Structures are given as C-alpha cells and as structure tokens.
Amino acid sequence: MKPNGVKMNKPFIFLCPEITRANALTLMDWLEDEGVTRYLSDSRHVSRFIEQVIDRVQLPILTHLFNQGGRFFMAYDRHDVPVGFVRLVKKGSDCEMVLVIGNRDNWGRKLGASAIREGMKLAFFDMRAEKLIAKIHPDNARSLKAFLRSGFLLESETPTMKSFVMNSDRYLRFLRESPAAHASDITITEIDKARLKNLVEFGEGPDIFELEHEIERAIVVDPRQVAGDVVTMNSKALLEVDDEEVEVALVYPEDADDRAEKLSVCSGIGTAILGYKEGDAFSWRIPNRTCHIRIRKVLYQPEAAGDFHL
Template identity: 85%
Template sequence: MNKPFISLCPEITRSHALTLMDWLEDEEVTRYLSDSRHVSRFIEQVIGRVQLPVLTHLFNQGGRFFMACDERDVPVGFVRLVKSGADCEMVLVIGQRDNWGRKLGASAIHEGMKLAFFDMRAEKLIAKIHPDNARSLKAFLNSGFLPHSETPATKSLVMHSEHYLRLLRERPAPHTASIHITEIDKARLQSLLAFERGADIFELEHEIERAIVVDPRQVADDVVTMNSKALLQVNDEEREVALVYPEDADEGAGKLSVCSGIGTAILGYKAGDAFNWRMPHRTCHIRIEKVLYQPEAAGDFHL
C-alpha cells in the first residue's frame, strides 16, 4: 500500500478547474510548460462562461485530459493525451509541489501509457520535454522511453507499442505487483476480448498482457484464477466473491464478471496481496484475504 499510486480520472469538475488554475499560477510548476499561459486563460474563460458542475467535454477538445489523483482521490497533477494518426503525445504535470520526488510522475506515466496503447490504440507515444527539465526527463527515461530527437527548446522521447508490451511483461509498474494467470485462462480471456465491449475493457487487456502465464497444473493454490472463490477486504467491507465469465455473472450472489471493476482487479493476485484500484468514481483499497476455492487446486480443470 506504500507504493506510489496514481489513477487518471477522466471527469473534470469545476473544483478540478480551480485547482488547475492554482497550479498554473505557480512559476515553479509552469517553468517548463510551454502552453501554460494559454491553458490558464482557457480555464479562466471556461469557469467564467460555463456554470456546469462537470467540464469534461470542454477539457477534451483536441485531445483527452485527465486529473492525476493519488490513492485518496486527491488531484496531484494532470495528463493530456493528444492522438494524431498512429502517434500520441503525452503532456504530464505534477502540480502539487509537495509531491515532487515521490515518484508519482512515474506512476502517472505508466497510467498514460496504458491508456495510449490499450484504449487509444497508439503505435507510438511521444513526450516533448524541455532540455533543462531534468526531473521529467529522468522519469520518462526510467519508464523506458528512448531519445528520439532534440532541438534547443525540446527533447523528444518516444515509446513504441512493441517496446511497451515487452517492458510490460519484464518490468511491473511502480505501484503494481506481479500477477499470474493460467495458459487456459489467458486463451479464453483473449477470445472474450474479441467480443466484449465496455469503457474499461482495456484494463482487462492490460492485466492479461502483463501477467506471468503458467501451466494450470503449476499455478500456486492461493492465486485467484477464473472461477475461483475468494474472501476480499474492499475498503472496510469484507466480501466473499467468485470470479466468473460475463455470462455467469450475478453480483447479488457474489459472482463478479472478470470484466467488472473488482473482477478485473483481483485476477491473478494471490492471498495476502493488497493494492489500490480505480473504480469509475473512486479508488478502492483491496486485499485478498484468502482463496476459498480454486478450480486448478481442486482438479476441476474443465471449469
């Protein structure tokens, strides 16, 4: 739970806009942000002209805008993704200076890469950084980005999708632990992805891609596999659940679809693992207390 955690929240409220304005008035925050004055004027105009409580559609003009929030859902920065053809550009700012040095930027970069490659289907992700911005350069380079080009005003770093997928399997993100899925579960879940539709289905695809794949007869008996039953602690609530395919889901009976928020979250984790997971409107703190039943451990390989 002490690992740096960032979720990218797509809903932008008036409160978020006011927070953004505060950040953009800090010269230390905007020192290397080339369009900070333009952004600040835009936000000021929006707040003065529009009285809506949710401003997401205005911030998403010309790209996708996300508030970067910590494990308490407190905004600490923002990420903007702009796609042009097969390429996508990422702009990242940690606006709360007290959080500098906590590696939250690295976590935000990993979340941005997930969205760019799995949700937006980019083939190449680009970050354009001022040469003197040593902190950002280090964060992107440590995340696997490679130098691409340079001018007196900008260093361009790049991440290709093939390189990203390789790193995803080799180097877990700062706030995640390794997960395991069986060969059979992976094949079935990949077939499911070809037909399933949903706003957050890319999260399941991401988890499948980063998972360590094991033989069903070799998987540890305390890992949550498909059709397992587990005892969870979700925030302060204890829940007994079964992880099932969408056609078998029945939330009232505790049968959670692997495509649901908590269903995707617990896939591949083992008893004792604790982690944060962003649901549509809040971050949940999840702990796998115990695996009560696992098909592979019971010899039920037909499930």
C-alpha cells in the same frame, strides 16, 4: 521477502477522465505557480482557456470542453486527491503525452512516473496508439528522469526540446519486464489467457482495456502448475475491501450475478483481483473512488480441485 502489504505504500496514480468545475479551479491554482508552468509549452494558453471556461460555463462537469483536440485526465493519488493532469493528443497512429504534477509538495514522490505508466496504458490499450511521444525541455530534469525510467528512448533533440518515444512493442516488453512500483506480479493460466483475450477482442465497455492490460502483464503458466493460492477464473475468494470482508467468485460476464457475489472479470473489482494471490494487498480505482483490496483467502480454485473443465 518484503511483506505483501508493502505495495500499499508505493506511488499510485489513477487518471480520471471526468473534469469537474472544482478540478478546473485546482488547475488554475497550479498554473499560477511559475515552477509548475516553467517548462509547460502551452501553459499560458491552458490558463487562459480554463479561465474562460470557468467564467462562461456554469456547469458542474466540464469534461467535454477539456477534451477538445485531445483527451484530458485528472491524476488522483490513492487518497483520491488530485495531484496533476495528463493530456493525450492522438495524431494518426502517434500519440503525444503532456504531464504535469501540480503541487510542489508532491514533487519527489515518484508520482510522475506512476502518471506516465497510467498514460501509457491509456495510449496503447484504449487509444490504440502505435507510438507515444513526450516532448520535454532539456532543463526539466525531473521529467527527463521520469520518462527515461519509464522506458522511453530519446529520438531527437534541439537546444529547446528533447523528443522521447515509446512504441507499442517496446511497451509490451517493458510492461512484462518492469512492473509498476505499486503492482505485485499476477499469474494467469494459459487456458484463462486464451479465453480472456477472446473476451477482450469482442468485449465492450469503457474499462475493457484495464483487463487487457492485466492479461498482458501477467505471468502465464500451465493450469497444472498454477499455485493453489492464486485467484484464477471461477475461483472463490475472501476479500477485504476497504476493511469490509466480502466473499466473491470471479466469473465470466455471462455468469455474473451481483446478488450472489459473482463478479464479472470485466468489472472493477473483478478485473482487479485476477491473478493475485493470498496475502496480496493493492489499490484499485473503481468508479468515483480508489479502493484498497487484500486477498484474505482463496476458498476454491478450479485448478487446485482438479476441475480443469471450468
């Protein structure tokens, strides 16, 4: 058995939709490196576009300009350092992913595979794509390996391009059978899953797709068989969040009350802790930063107490 904290050292990427002026300058630096741009089909166009944006637009936030014709995300590591970018372009029910890990120092850290994972989550759960496509130069060995490891299949090839695909059904299977390196298994009960799926179906908010992702990857068990140290709905737990201890209850949105530390399962840390067990430690992105969470103790769990009506 590996110690529970080991996941904290695994590759972790978060894709941030907000693009700042500082991000644009970082992108310019990356795109001046021929090693980075060598296999990027539209690198000259991208460089010219960014240069024009920086010269003409004196705004601190440039998100709307980068999202013309697709969605652009900066990729951050667990230390909140930008390490690359992902672009998702939806055409009909298909979506194409372009991925770059920028600084050569970051190559070989498996950050590409983590960025692909996050890109798939957005494409299938947020953008509702039926099929995700990646077009890769045959000589780009790192990208080829990363996409194959992430479950993509070769669909077609020419001397200058290999086209890989992942469809939504295959992705859901892959999600359950091949967990991400940085993520521990999570467990939810059949009753919680049914209620949460209903919540997702009618839910609103920019991060509801994160909850759907967690539901779909979870191991589902009978409420009477869930281990007593798992955070289920309406559980109370002692957490360590960035070295600060906090006692919380995980509740449905209508019962949420920040002052009473009742966290909605649709909120950042609420979604994060669902299904984890005592001792688990992991990273999770909340607005503007990555936080590091450890489940210190489950203080109350409805199933363990026999409160199956909750």
